[in-house]
Amino acid sequence: MAKVIVVTSGKGGVGKTTSAAAISTGLAMRGKKTVVIDFDVGLRNLDLIMGCERRVVYDLVNVIQGEAGLNQALIRDKRVENLFILPASQTRDKEALTQEGVKEVLEKLREEFDFIICDSPAGIERGAQLAMYFADEAVVVTNPEVSSVRDSDRILGLLASKTQRAEQASDPVREHLLITRYNPDRVTSGDMLTLEDIREILAIELLGLIPESEAVLRASNQGVPVIHESASDAGMAYLDTVSRLLGEDVPLRFHQASKKAC
């Protein structure tokens, strides 16, 4: 059965799009038919991170408004089989996203795909609410920093009240915590919140921990999801994250200071 997973955070710049790109790529590499949707209308970024910005013709808003078919708008990834990208509109007004429209698109995608990854915009406005509304699971991306943790807490509150699952009182959205930009040395020196602090406040299951890494910036600028850099620490951490998302038990790494992990 298809799973809709929203990647969200509340706060901007914490690594939602990087994570959505890496996770969807990782799932496709594991043979799952996956589509990743950019919900950030007006601030389209996912296509850049995925390296498909030159191939965008139609977008999510075109599909919702009936100006293009779903298959016309889906972009096939060049590197991995089974991976598709549905970009956001850069020119349209974000009011163009309607709940009914999003529902229809997701229903069609559910018939064809194993995983539907929704890359949420920052904030808690319409775009973010629509990205999470139909989700079965949520990956809450958090930096080891107080404002990010508070915003994630807010998002968790919305996931428990402003989603279809919450409104229909069915099983709640399954929540996963993904900590990004974690720097164990700065945690030790007290500059950053510890893994334990974050887990205690947010009180949800930890899906993964991505170390702060030069590989992430490099990968973003080259338009290659960082999970392809399987020799880099961030790449390995995302591979672990995807394994856990698929239900495997993988030990945590990159969370200890100084000593080379693994």
Place this chain on the structure above:
Amino acid sequence: MLSVEKLGAPNLALERICAVCREHKLLPVAVRGGTDPVRQSAWALGLGWFAPVEGERARRLASVEVDAAVESQAADDSEAEDPTTKQSQGVAQDPVAGQDATRLYRGTVRSGQQVSAADGDLIVIGAVNAGAEVLAGGSIHIYGPLRGRALAGIHGNLSAGIYCRELKAELLSVAGNYKRLEDVDSRLLGGPAQVHYTNEQLEIKPLV
């Protein structure tokens, strides 16, 4: 929404007005206009506050003043009749009704969420995170860390208290008497604590 902008009175028994509203199955959510004390008590009661309306809308309000006058007369009447007032107070203080109104909340109260027990005690089994707000007409019991705001005795009950396993509250208030995190003795932070109104001030003590 209670609009008091056309009311001259500097002080209002807002708790009682709210109690009357609730008796009539009306849930006050915010107050518009009024003096600073009104604004503060609205805030202490967990109500929103809005600035007075100016221009077009204000004039429309003025034109229906007749109705308002009738209403205020009716309010005067009910206040004049002592038995009615006493009776309504009796209902609010009925211990059985108070027990019925106790609310139990399991789980984390997250930033931006508000959990309230308007007419009784509130028990939270879990954490109240920063940016969250818990309110009760009676006392508040938190079996977990209190990192957000806790307002007990919101209808003016001075004997209400706040109890928590780990005190890191942004704000503590009993019947409108409040302390901010900054006002709390840092030695009390992080430990189990109880908050009461004694000797005309908010007292915070370790919970032993």
